[in-house]
Amino acid sequence: MIEVRGISKRYREVTAVDGLSFQVRPGVVTGFLGPNGAGKTTTMRMILGLDAPSGGDALVLGVRYATLSAPMRAVGALLDAGAAHPRRTVRNHLVCLADSNGISRRRVDEVLGLAGLASVAGRRAGTFSLGMRQRLGIAAALLGDPAVLIFDEPVNGLDPEGILWIRTLMRDLAAEGRTVLVSSHLMSEMALTADHLVMIGRGRLIADTSTEEVLRAREVLARTPDARRLARALTAMGAQVRLDGEELTVTGATPEEVGRLAAAEGAVLHELTARRTSLEDAFMELTRADVEFGAAR
Numbered sequence: 269m270i271e272v273r274g275i276s277k278r279y280r281e282v283t284a285v286d287g288l289s290f291q292v293r294p295g296v297v298t299g300f301l302g303p304n305g306a307g308k309t310t311t312m313r314m315i316l317g318l319d320a321p322s323g324g325d326a327l328v329l330g331v332r333y334a335t336l337s338a339p340m341r342a343v344g345a346l347l348d349a350g351a352a353h354p355r356r357t358v359r360n361h362l363v364c365l366a367d368s369n370g371i372s373r374r375r376v377d378e379v380l381g382l383a384g385l386a387s388v389a390g391r392r393a394g395t396f397s398l399g400m401r402q403r404l405g406i407a408a409a410l411l412g413d414p415a416v417l418i419f420d421e422p423v424n425g426l427d428p429e430g431i432l433w434i435r436t437l438m439r440d441l442a443a444e445g446r447t448v449l450v451s452s453h454l455m456s457e458m459a460l461t462a463d464h465l466v467m468i469g470r471g472r473l474i475a476d477t478s479t480e481e482v483l484r485a486r487e488v489l490a491r492t493p494d495a496r497r498l499a500r501a502l503t504a505m506g507a508q509v510r511l512d513g514e515e516l517t518v519t520g521a522t523p524e525e526v527g528r529l530a531a532a533e534g535a536v537l538h539e540l541t542a543r544r545t546s547l548e549d550a551f552m553e554l555t556r557a558d559v560e561f562g563a564a565r
């Protein structure tokens with residue numbers, strides 16, 4: 269469990285995070301979304317005790333990160349994929365981290381396997397592609413078998429296979445009962461990976477809700493030769509209807525309600541479709557006022 273409580277971070281002229289509060293629960297993948305400069309990295313750094321908040325605080329497993337006695341065993345984080353020494357081999361990098369945190373070398377082999385790096389364990393980290401560096405960063409995060417995992421933009425620059433691997437890994441880690449917080453601005457990816465979404469803009473909370481709720485259909489499309497009759501009945505029920513020949517686009521009514529009303533009116537339906545919104549659209553709608561560096565639309 270992660271608890272962010274009224275946290276703020278002010279730099280000289282910039283308020284990067286502004287009184288932000290949310291909780292990240294175990295057992296689900298929580299996506300942390302926001303436009304560039306929204307304050308995602310700063311928030312994650314404050315959770316991990318790397319930046320001091322100007323106000324408020326963040327708790328991991330009920331305490332501040334700085335007071336954890338064995339932080340790597342409690343929290344694993346991927347903030348900067350380039351963090352390994354380029355001349356050190358992959359295994360050596362992980363062994364150094366393990367030794368300085370009282371973690372067994374057997375666990376190093378386990379995480380090499382988990383991250384798909386066993387066959388390249390003797391290679392120097394500096395020769396790695398971005399995708400392999402991400403895998404190494406994730407192997408390091410998993411080293412302490414932590415209950416809480418924090419990943420900042422883990423799929424940045426990855427190919428489809430790498431993206432699928434990360435998605436599956438996140439979901440598996442959550443299914444094991446861990447707390448997983450993952451930031452991204454790849455909306456379609458988050459729609460597939462995250463069960464819950466925390467959206468921020470200009471350092472403030474915009475939405476804290478299930479992915480399902482954000483993506484829930486907002487429009488229903490109905491096609492019927494009795495379009496005018498159905499449109500009248502729907503409007504009388506309080507729904508908004510756009511009529512285009514035989515086609516009705518309905519907001520403010522569920523597909524079940526439209527179907528029931530059509531049956532009651534004797535309107536023959538040729539099509540009834542719930543139009544799910546995309547996460548991109550939902551996000552743009554929610555953050556329209558908060559796009560700091562957005563192009564003029």
Ligand SMILES: Nc1ncnc2c1ncn2[C@@H]1O[C@H](COP(=O)(O)OP(=O)(O)OP(=O)(O)O)[C@@H](O)[C@H]1O
Nearest residue numbers: 279282284302303304305306307308309310311453
């Ligand atoms: N050390 C710093 N000094 C001054 N300003 C900073 C510092 N770190 C971050 N900022 C500013 O704080 C704001 C939030 O930055 P942050 O990196 O947390 O956003 P983000 O949501 O992670 O963005 P991105 O998606 O682009 O990575 C930005 O306006 C950024 O320029």
